[in-house]
Amino acid sequence: MSDRLSVLKTYKLYVGGKFPRSESGRVYEVTDSKGNWLANAPLSSRKDARDAVVAARKAFGGWSGATAYNRGQILYRVAEMLEGRREQFAAEVAEAEGLSKAKAAAQVDAAIDRWVWYAGWSDKVAQIAGAANPVAGPYFNLSSPEPTGVVAVLAPQESSFLGLVSVIAPAIVTGNTVVVVTSEKAPLPALSLGEVLATSDLPGGVVNILSGRVNELGGPLAAHQDVNAIDLAGAAADAELVKALETAAADNLKRVLRPRAVDWTADPGTERMLAFLETKTVWHPMGV
Template sequence: MSEQSGNPGGAARTRLGVLKTYKLFVGGKFPRSESGRVYEVTDTRGNWLANAPLASRKDARDAVVAARKAFGGWSGATAYNRGQILYRIAEMLEGRREQFTAEVAAAEGLSKAKAAARVDAAVDRWVWYAGWSDKIAQVAGGANPVAGPYFNLSTPEPTGVVAVLAPQESSLLGLVSVLAPVIVSGNTAVVVASERAPLPALSLAEVLATSDLPGGVVNVLSGRTAEIAAPLAAHQDVNAIDLAGADADLAKELETAAADNLKRVLRPADGGSAASDWSTDPGVKRMLAFVETKTVWHPVGV
């Protein structure tokens, strides 16, 4: 009822709050979890914010299929094109700044001013990585001197499908800091959002869906990190995994599973993601973590 009973004049009105139920982001679409499960997301004070899907192992496998399908087109796109798409995502994040500020404030227990500063930093980081798209080849590649009438050229190429465990405590800036370097170099990603604070990641998925990013390049799952990460680490079609959001025990378990098909593993900083300062200069380490070096020999004058 919108009017309080016994007050026909409507001097005071109340309404029921409508809590949003988010969905997964897989292959450019928003499916419900295969299990049909959801869980309550609360702020740092325990207030109920929304419902988030509890992704299952089947959802994780579907996300890998979508990422693999998108890999050929994304890795084959020009670096300039990938950079422009990342710029567009940054523009759209800026346009939804107030929404992300409110979500980050609730997720991390920050004041509005501090949350706004972190959102601004996340937008700036997208722009920073976008600018690297057509420059990383000059840093990671080059012409090699050889004793003979040949050109010897080394160029970086994307590794493939990368599973990304988003940081648990930094719900947006940390997420951007681990996701953007993966896709700017041509990889596709399956992201496991922060278990405790998944809403900024799920809202980012809504931004990606309406940007120029091809479907399947980024797939976002929410739920129990350990439950979703285990099948990703063991999946034979996942080429690499970033353990930023894993604690020490989970990271060790996932490293063991990843060794079965020789996945490239980026280990979390000492103490896990909570110990990382995501506001510092990221450098090029994460962009270089998931690229392979291809070397080509070519005769001079041919």
């Protein structure tokens, strides 16, 4: 018997709960740390970025209106689905980042645990971000957190999976929807994550995943008038790009989370959840 031909995986974008190819039809070669070819990834265009923003805005009302408990359940379901594909993701991370199998598996385990960690925060973050404010009068004055809206996320370049999860999960657990630009050199774990999200009860459009050039996609997302905030984690190595994106984001007063050195394996804390929340303050007369 002759050997079977390999059936190579065709990676696609994840936009609006579907798996389209880039509208431009472009792809680029993805290689491992030794320069060996792994696959072709879609090379997203500005049109893909605009389509992703439309999908994210369409999903925002339903996702932000869901109960915090329900959002936590869905994030926990993502962790369950990842647990079942742990070996696949460990292999992809090992190839993408040139890690040993043990170190790659440890990163995947940490990413699964991070979904669980943020799921637990879903119905608790309001307790630390909200307040009953003291006022000099017969009123209740209550502050409560609300999601900012559509968040553009430039995923970390050096941590293709754990870093990716660490910037997506805190943004969506509080009710935001996101458009994610993957690690440019190692997009495959992120594109595979789209398959998990599609089967984990997460509504289509809540997370939209684009692979391609950060300097090509970052600008249109930073300047987009229907994007409410941007996380610049993936542009940390290019100070000029960061400055240009901050300038573009200022046009519609986007919230900007500036890049800095981060140990993605450390306790993430609450900063990334709180970064994309607005505070609504309500006055209410006592006794009414």
